[in-house]
């Protein structure tokens with residue numbers, strides 16, 4: 303049996319996340335918690351002279367969807383400007399995780415947790 | 427073997443006709459409803475819909491009579507002494523809040539002690555936490571032991587308390603608490619007792635008078651009834667000492683510009699138009715349960731629970747919380763699977779049309795105590811059988827395969 307949501311690359315990222323870890327002196331930093339399922343994501347971003355993302359890390363725990371999407375998002379934002387980060391949308395995340403969660407609003411929340419954290423870090 | 431014919435029972439529940447592959451293992455959240463209950467609600471709206479206790483025309487009289495008949499059914503169902511002791515509320519949560527506002531705010535003073543347990547649902551946790559804050563009272567918490575049962579050495583805490591608010595059955599661990607004994611301890615200490623019966627009343631015979639609690643709260647929707655109706659049972663004398671918590675029509679006997687007088691029990695607590703259709707549906711649910719027999723239901727669920735505990739324990743990496751002995755628990759099983767987050771497990775099971783719950787089940791203090799961010803929960807009722815347990819176990823194994831854990 304294969305699962306629609308749990309594609310190989312999602313599971314791979316769940317087990318071996320990329321950009322996983324903490325960062326000292328981050329320029330942008332925020333965390334969030336989804337109390338319903340206990341998912342947690344904390345993101346750290348360093349910006350270079352041109353205000354572009356030069357380095358990014360995250361730590362977190364929770365379900366495969368929330369954690370894989372954090373890996374994907376942190377990978378995606380490298381080199382982006384603050385403006386570009388601010389423009390990122392739900393659709394960008396859905397494209398990265400390659401699964402239709404429109405009938406799964408509770409799982410959509412998991413998928414979007416890292417985006418929410420990123421937005422929070424910018425607005426601080 | 428239990429003497430219940432599950433296939434036959436299932437035929438009474440249209441949800442299974444309309445979702446033939448559904449394996450519903452979330453009755454602890456809300457039960458399904460049999461056609462008999464749906465029909466009773468339908469009949470009310472179709473044949474004698476009118477506001478209760480208000481009109482003097484025929485259909486209003488009929489609605490009022492059927493409504494009050496349900497109060498009598500509830501009285502008999504829980505062996506209360508009189509209809510005066512049965513108050514219709516919206517749900518367990520409202521029943522507990524009624525006690526907090528009407529009895530607690532009046533009787534709990536600075537420095538008083540309220541005792542609850544770590545396994546309480548938020549609805550029997552937060553009201554007391556907030557009341558304690560508001561009054562400067564102490565909130566003390568009975569812990570659990572390794573088996574997920576109340577720690578007996580913590581019963582000491584009941585000494586000197588004004589109120590013990592305790593669940594009959596944990597909605598996570600399934601633990602069946604000895605509320606008869608706890609009531610005795612509390613009463614000896616001069617405390618009143620509220621029992622949260624949301625998870626016990628659907629599954630076993632309840633005798634509120636024998637338990638001897640002062641209050642007993644439960645919801646209709648977990649015991650085959652419609653949503654929107656709950657019950658607060660209270661001993662008559664304690665209810666007399668309790669203030670109303672919602673003001674308005676029906677709960678009043680006289681209103682003057684300067685003052686008002688409350689109606690007699692139980693109407694003092696039933697303000698505004700009640701959910702008449704839901705109450706009438708609850709009456710049909712009680713009839714349905716009565717026909718099956720609560721003893722048979724309990725026996726059936728113990729058999730399923732024992733089977734589930736055994737089958738699930740056989741799966742490598744499954745951790746089950748709560749008592750292992752089915753005599754000491756109800757059919758609610760919280761568990762985790764190593765390497766598969768509860769949310770992911772529920773998603774994968776959903777692909778097989780197996781409905782379980784994942785998260786903290788409105789019991790965050792308990793999950794913190796167990797050092798768990800979340801758990802999965804399967805719960806059983808009269809329409810579940812061993813095949814459902816097998817499908818649950820197949821799903822768990824499949825999830826392990828997908829996540830490549832062994």
Ligand SMILES: Cc1ncc(COP(=O)(O)O)c(C=O)c1O
Nearest residue numbers: 517518519547549597624625645
């Ligand atoms: C033990 C317990 N208490 C209280 C409640 C709250 O019930 P309701 O949501 O119907 O008010 C529940 C329901 O989930 C429960 O399991």
